[in-house]
Amino acid sequence: MEAATTHHQAEPPARKRVLDLLARATRTDMETVFNALVTKPNHERLRGPETGLVMVRGRMGGGGAAFNLGEATVTRATIRFTDGTVGHSYRLGTDKRAAELAAIFDALWQQDSTHQLVEDKLLKPVEEKLSAEQTKRAAQTAATKVEFFTMVRGED
Amino acid sequence: MQIHETSLTGGFTNPVLDSQNVFRTVMNCMAQPGTIGEVAMGVEPPAPLGAAAGAVMLTLCDHDTAVWLGPHLLTPGITGWLGFHCGAPLTKEKTEAKFAFAHHKAPLPSLMSFAQGTLEYPDRSTTLVIEVEALDGGPTLELKGPGIRTTALLSPKGLPEHVLKQWAKNGQIFPQGVDVILTAGHRLAALPRTCKISLKEA
């Protein structure tokens, strides 16, 4: 397929990191940064924000053939700025405003003028918060690790 | 892989109401063969997919309906549009297709080559959506069958010849067989499998 006419077209891995983080940013995280924007972007909605389902799969035995475990709610949005930059978002849950904001930030990240701002004000803080949460969870779990010791048995 | 720009635009403005509206139009045309329905809302699928065909696609196709596209419609713009707006998987196997979209500018495979449904599940046959030149101005067809009091007339222009030739056979395998939706620009008409068609003498 032909390349899209979006600016600052990034290789998938870089943009994937952006979408992954925007799926985890809270609505408040994004609303705060959005409200602080000096010039608010004009966007039109190409699709959504809309809520639907994704069938979540597991693997039999943990690593074998796939089976359908159950569904999860997902909300997605696709928006376009007047200059043609397109932003997408996919997030677990039913928060439509959050999905729309995430799509807007995806588009802002692609634009030269706002790229760094999105990185510094939104993506990096979210990344740090997620990492801190993960570290804390792991440390709490680690504290429940069983340290076995062997009792000394009879003399013989 | 990146998606074609035209694939992102031209969907329903109001997906819920618009798709209900189109569904009702298709249902009426199916229930009363010979009726010509019109898709009034601003659906703009990538060319050469017509507005009515595009509206039918948006209304009826989704993640669970495999779609077959005829050679003239198999363009990156249309496949991208189908993926983005409907989430429908594309199939090359005609017998796996729940819906098939064809254009009069390319040859249409035999009706029998599509899914015919089973006796247990006759609904599992393919619904063909064929873009013709126009829904009038062609040879006049006389329609009979359920939903038609006596006879109804329809004069599609550019309907592939073998559709008429194979139609009787399609009717013989009832309850199996395909249903057809004819589209031309913003207009559409339906030929359900129960419809009997004969060419009206001029």
Added chain:
Amino acid sequence: MYVAVKGGETAIANAHRLLADRRRGDRNLPAITIEQLIEQLGLGVDRVMAEASLFDRSLAALALKQSRGDMIEAIFLLRAYRTTLPRFGTSKPVETGSMQVERRVSATYKDLPGGQLLGPTFDYTHRLLDPSLLEDGMVDQAVERPGTPDHVMRVSDILDGEGLIEPDGEMPEDHVAGDLTREPMEFPMQRDLRLQALARGDEGFLLALAYSTQRGYGRTHPFVGEIRMGLVEVELEVPELGFTVSLGEIRVTECQMVNQFKGSAKAPPQFTRGYGLVFGQSERKAMAMSLVDRALRADEFGEDRLAPAQDEEFVISHCDNVQATGFVEHLKLPHYVDFQAELDLVRRMRARHAAEMNRDIDKEAAE
């Protein structure tokens, strides 16, 4: 005979209003919030999600509040809600091997890579009611032990290294995972469909069946190879982007049950396996599921199917509590016409019976 079934609108409207009133209860108490349910009755919320087969903690909590705590009613509400939504796609299979583990225990190995991680468990509590919870007292923060966590290796991989255990479970190359929400059920059923049915099956029903296998009804001699609970990523291939997007994390519980080994002409004796995977934190359900999964594989291992837990049609057809409650509870709806017919029938039978008795008496008298 025809019996009028119209009417009752006012009664129904008033009943619903009464229900709302009772649900709210004493107005002097603050209304319970969705956040409170998620935070403080989280395992109840998880159970609703698992059996509704819909991962969404907020909606599950809402359903639980709306149903006044009636689990099956809440599950029903969530199932009804999901039917209103379009499906965007199918995720890549979640990788439980790279789970952010919050609990992991094994009953088969004491010292294993990653260790025994108890996590937030009821095990080893004394099951004594705790009066301190009557008050909103201070609760200590959890203890943290910093450091890089070890990789938590799968127990099945340890046994697999020696070839002592069957592989994870394969299907033919071109097999597409079946979906019982899309296609009608047919028996015999493939294992992928059975696992889907069990994952959304009623915890109580599966628990009872699992228990029956331990008591001798389809004995498989199980060991918990491993239970793990934690967060896994949900990844979706997005066509308009051309790459996979990670939509967020969900919490799941997985159980690998290790069972006895018969072996066959084709395979030497080796451990067999049952598998359980459930939305949320739900160890009992994951364990029960893995026991029932193994019992239902009787045919694969040439075992006689004698016990209820091995009867695929029986287990799968009856494990869904929404279906079950629908059919059982429909009995309370008006059956006036049916019952009139039965009344009529029993009256006629009695009349005939009485006539026959009288005839017999007359006959005896005549003799």
